[in-house]
Amino acid sequence: MSSSDFARAGTFVGRVWDPKVEGPLLVAVRGNDIIDITSKTVPTMRDLLELDDPAAYVAKATGPVVATLADLLAAKAGALDTAALHLIAPNDLQSVKACGVTFARSMIERVIEERAAGNPELALKIREKVTEIIGDSLRNLKAGSPEAAKVKEALIEEGVWSQYLEVGIGPDAEVFSKAQVLSSVGYAADVGLHPISKWNNPEPEIVLAVNSKGVVQGATLGNDVNLRDVEGRSALLLGKAKDNNASCSIGPFIRLFDTTYSIDDVRNADLSLTVEGEDGFVLHGKSSMKEISRDPLDLVSQTIGRHHQYPDGFMLFMGTLFAPTEDRDTKGQGFTHKVGDIVTISNGLLGALTNRVRLSTECAPWTFGASKLMRNLAARQLI
Incomplete structure (x- = not known):
């Protein structure tokens, strides 16, 4: 989806890092403009998604233009200028959960x-x-x-x-914690592989944005970076395989449910994946939500309910059909990432999420946690 497509489509919201305030802005796409809708009513994405009708709120929201959509989407993976205004993961205070083995x-x-x-x-x-x-x-x-x-x-x-x-x-879905609150990276950022891994791959997925009441308010794209060798040694290493620095990418925007987009669009979504290596290797893959073995709302109900609450809501990766078996180097060893790979996950209704692959130890360390967010918002008199 190009910037002009975003401008014509539904209700898109996200987060932008603003060096001037040394913190995040809550933004909405308005034509080819990115407008700042951060306010005391909705200082965070969490607060926006807690509204009964966030799309209606965004439709009426006003604010200054902080960038053009085209400029933000022009950022190149591997050349992202973090000292300038740039997109970051659209989620903030939500827990980041994921479902596995759903295809x-x-x-x-x-x-x-x-x-x-x-x-x-x-x-x-x-x-x-x-x-x-x-x-x-x-x-x-x-x-x-x-x-x-x-x-x-x-x-x-x-x-x-x-x-x-x-x-x-079986009757029970696998639901695990993918990433810590505020640790997800966004559009054009580096994604990280733990350096102990030698067999790994991207996982293109749709990610649901769910509020504290268990209501799905929208969807976005995600890369559930996967270390096949680590998890393969033992399922008890799932945390080490899944939750590392920069190992979770979400974005570029959350598309809110409104008259133009609903859970049925999620159920019928097709995802495309491209991996482009510095060695000239190119991999194309697809994942179709039509083939999922559990309905998205079933996965949500297995995650939240009387058995487990999420006061700030959660983002839910729903799994992928994609499992690469194409050989990259040695016959019979299948696909694995190489440092420098450019990964692009796309869907016609959600846009494209692009990242460069690095080692987790080489990606920018995660330093902006919940305490810094609260202090930043307080200093800006938003809370």
Whole structure:
């Protein structure tokens, strides 16, 4: 989606870092202008999403123009000038949660990772064996259904049952904490790989913006950076595999639900992925929400309820169909990132999220946490 497409489309909101105030602005797209709608009523994105109708509020909001949309979207991954006004992750005080193993194809890849114990050299042989047994029989299977229970029994008999199949077709979804509050990076920023990882990949996903009442207020794009070898060694290393410096990218904007965009658009969304390496390697991938095995609202209800509250709301990654198996260097070892890769995740209704891949130890350290945000807003007399 180009800047002109954003200008013609629905209600887009985000956050911009303003060096003049040494803090974030809450902004809305108005034509080709980015307007500052930060106020005592909505000092944060959290406060905006807590409103009964945030899209209606944004439609009436006024504020100064702080940049053009074209200028912000012209920022290049790998050349982002953080000393200038620039887009940052659109979420702020929300918890960042993620659901895993929500698509049949990626579920099979998780089984392979587990059985290969994080070794990509073993993955090809295991993939052939597991696919021969499982095939595409899980593709149209509804998670938690009686049919899924029968498949589970059959797989146990075949000796290929896995904890990943349990959360993939069982009654309970996998929901984990992806990133700390305020640690997500945004459009054109670097994303980080933990330096211990040698087998990893991007995960293009739609991310729901959910308020404290469990109401989905909009959606955006996300890259749930994945360390296949780390998680493959043990599912107990999920935290180390998923939550590292700059390992969560969200943006460029949240598209609020209104008359032009709804949860049904999310259900029918197709995502495109491109990875461009400094070595000339190019990878194209896709993920379709039409093939998800759990409805988005089911994933939301499994995350929030009487069993778990989120007073500031949460962002929810919903998983991906994409699981790269294309060889990059050595035959049979599949895809893995290289430092300098440019990753672009796009959707026709949400825009494009672009980032450069670095090591987490080389990305800018995360220093602006909740305490600094509160002090900054207080100094600006917004709270």
